[in-house]
Ligand SMILES: Cc1cc2nc3c(=O)[nH]c(=O)nc-3n(C[C@H](O)[C@H](O)[C@H](O)COP(=O)(O)OP(=O)(O)OC[C@H]3O[C@@H](n4cnc5c(N)ncnc54)[C@H](O)[C@@H]3O)c2cc1C
């Protein structure tokens with residue numbers, strides 16, 4: 001708890017309606033979408049960059065910890081104040097400042113929700129390419145901090161590939177501009193790129209200049225069914241090797257297919273070992289050559305059968321299986337942990353098989369969903385939190401999955417971030433030199449280590 | 459729900475925040491304690507005794523600020539039944555502490571008692587006509603109810619029945635009309651239009667004498683009174699020999715449907731509730747199912763439609779009303795943004811949470827103005843009250859109408 005005079009100073013900075021200090025309301029800022037708790041002493045909602053600067057000056061003077069927060073959808077604990085202090089919630093700094101059709105750019109404040117950016121761009125035939133599954137609610141500040149990627153990431157990349165420039169307030173309270181917000185010249189050390197994915201440990205993004213992408217006129221959606229999970233993985237690698245870049249390639253394993261079918265009754269083959277959902281976009285002339293090539297890959301990799309959506313309704317029907325995953329798994333067991341490892345695309349098949357083997361070995365349910373195009377696997381580990389042994393086993397299996405991913409030449413996190421959750425694995429994934437280099441960078445921005453402490457770096 | 463079951467149900471929330479996208483109280487505030495995810499967290503902490511569920515005024519406030527609009531629920535990937543959980547907790551609070559006085563006065567005093575509600579309309583009309591409004595505007599809650607009060611009609615629907623109901627022994631269909639309190643007392647034009655439209659489609663109509671459906675009591679957590687009213691209605695309704703029970707109030711309809719869950723543990727009433735639920739039909743769907751006759755009189759204007767929560771998420775009716783509107787000759791229909799977002803009326807919510815209610819209403823009104831429509835159509839009297847209040851407050855020159863009013867107009871009746 002902060003004393004009254006400190007609270008009053010904060011009220012002077014952001015206005016009293018933008019300060020939350022009550023014991024009860026603070027509990028609602030003690031979580032994000034992960035399982036990690038952390039209660040702040042106060043939550044503030046700045047609405048201008050100047051307010052953010054003043055907040056940093058204040059925090060530095062008082063030696064208080066600061067944790068930035070967007071919508072609180074982080075899956076690795078990044079948005080919780082695990083060591084107390086001030087939470088700066090950016091969600092009320094949410095204006096779209098400018099949209100430029102000719103340059104295909106949009107300038108927004110950090111609290112703008114991804115979906116609002118999509119809605120603003122759409123009338124111009126444009127989109128913001130990064131489309132994390134949380135796009136209806138997550139903020140662009142959070143997307144940048146986590147370098148969020150989405151379903152169309154295979155073709156269009158992640159958030160960092162679409163950030164042109166940033167306005168950032170660094171822990172000293174200074175405002176720094178990067179990339180094209182600093183100058184259109186490339187002759188600069190562009191800090192934008194490494195702020196993306198730094199998980200809010202270096203400063204608070206207050207504004208972002210983003211690149212928009214034309215929406216392609218045609219989309220083809222297909223699914224293919226496989227008798228072997230590894231075949232599906234190989235098929236994905238094969239399609240890319242043929243020079244086709246679909247927007248989406250999602251693999252569901254047998255456990256997930258069965259759960260979805262029981263839940264949503266879509267007529268999925270419950271005996272299939274894998275289902276591949278795939279989408280390509282482009283001009284019709286491009287699709288004319290790509291679609292046959294994909295079908296060839298299906299056949300070569302022993303797909304049992306495949307289907308192509310003939311219209312929007314059929315397209316939605318194919319997508320429905322993917323969208324029902326969450327609800328379906330909730331029916332099997334009350335709790336679940338979603339892992340987020342990445343392996344090189346050519347190791348996908350091996351990794352999928354090995355995760356299935358782990359499930360068998362430990363006698364637990366693991367449903368696998370993979371953003372296969374990126375080699376990003378999401379094993380969903382189901383358990384019952386009321387049974388202590390189950391939770392223990394799950395933690396152990398998570399460890400094994402990480403080790404397996406690293407052994408395959410992969411890494412710890414595709415899109416959920418390191419946060420609090422995976423800090424302990426960092427020394428396994430990175431060399432001592434790399435970690436110490438990252439720490440020096442962190443030090444340059446935040447020598448006192450008051451800014452989002454405990455996250456990302458061990 | 460039992461304690462353990464409540465905890466288990468809340469645990470299904472995996473904090474994904476999908477509710478941010480649809481919860482009206484979050485949309486206008488951006489506060490985590492004003493959204494399903496936050497409310498559920500506090501309740502869970504209360505149920506797990508980390509905080510005192512029954513003695514934290516702030517917790518109670520956040521729980522009471524929920525509109526029970528169900529938007530979070532239908533959108534929740536984990537299917538968390540948030541409104542059911544919140545209603546249970548409110549019932550628990552009410553059982554422990556009793557209803558706060560103003561609610562008791564309003565709900566048990568008036569809505570539970572048809573004669574007193576009738577008298578209230580007459581007094582209110584007198585008060586509106588006599589210019590004594592300024593006097594009562596001074597007091598807080600009275601001020602809010604005063605703002606919301608529609609222009610009181612001279613006669614209730616029931617007063618009018620002898621002049622409206624036709625004997626139709628040869629009629630093809632026989633239906634009962636569930637005449638809700640608000641329509642009866644505050645919007646008699648609507649009730650009369652419903653009866654006339656039904657009759658014009660060869661339905662003989664009976665209007666049984668019933669009690670309030672119990673919506674206000676349910677929302678306040680007054681379970682005991684809610685059950686009493688529900689039992690009475692079920693007894694009366696199940697004696698009827700009709701092919702359908704028609705509602706033109708989305709709230710009454712949704713609540714009548716919920717009687718089934720209310721009596722989960724009482725076989726006799728559960729059976730009755732199931733029977734009534736099967737007979738229940740909202741006026742739009744029923745007309746479409748009949749193959750109703752389209753009106754002939756041209757109504758040349760642009761209209762838009764507001765989905766009442768109890769219609770779109772309670773009765774699961776939204777396309778039917780739009781279809782009927784679009785069929786009316788001369789009408790041009792425009793969809794408004796966030797048409798299915800709660801208007802902030804939520805029964806008597808506006809009276810007890812005026813600030814939040816007004817902000818939500820303002821958003822609704824902006825969306826309405828964005829359409830350029832001259833008539834805002836809906837199918838629930840509680841929404842009509844709130845929307846009319848919005849028109850007055852923001853000085854908007856449009857009209858609020860119930861679907862059946864326009865339909866009756868196009869019939870020339
Ligand atoms: C159902 C669900 C689906 C998801 N799907 C995906 C997906 O497909 N792809 C994906 O990549 N992620 C996904 N995520 C994870 C999460 O949504 C993303 O990481 C998202 O970018 C977080 O945004 P947020 O606004 O919620 O940020 P928060 O969770 O509030 O914060 C995330 C991190 O960013 C920091 N931060 C927030 N705002 C700022 C700012 N302005 N400046 C600096 N740092 C800041 C915080 O300190 C924290 O460390 C999903 C999450 C959920 C719950």
Ligand code: SF4
Pocket residue numbers: 470471472473474475476477478494495498530533534535536537538540
């Ligand atoms: S949408 Fe459902 S599961 Fe997600 S946070 Fe809201 S209530 Fe919880």
Ligand code: SF4
Pocket residue numbers: 480481482483484492493494497523524525526527528529530531540541
């Ligand atoms: S019922 Fe409506 S107001 Fe209540 S939490 Fe859900 S969306 Fe929000």
